[in-house]
Amino acid sequence: MTQHYNVSGMSCGHCVASITEEVREVAGVSEVVVDLAANTVTVHGTDLDDERLRAAIVEAGYEVGEAVPA
Known part of the structure; x- marks a missing residue:
């Protein structure tokens, strides 16, 4: 299962680390x-809520x- 989200406010490596x-x-x-360039977060896994x-x-x-x- 994969979920994709638009996320605003991300601008640096710290943002990536915090969200991850x-x-x-x-x-x-x-x-x-x-x-960061696309302002998206993609999550892979099983039974994602x-x-x-x-x-x-x-x-x-x-x-x-x-x-x-x-």
């Missing part, structure tokens, strides 16, 4: 890919927009 750290703690996540993934990104300090179609 928070999202990896969500159950079922196997990989997190943060693309959209609400928990969004909460993890917000917890890292960023705004989550609409999910991007896979």
Whole structure:
């Protein structure tokens, strides 16, 4: 399963590390890919919970927009 999100406010390596750290703690996540240029976060895993993934990104300090179609 893969989830894609538009995320605003990312601008540097620290942003990537913060989001990656928070999202990896969500159950079922196997990989997190943060693309600064595209302002997207892609999450791979099994039984991913959209609400928990969004909460993890917000917890890292960023705004989550609409999910991007896979």
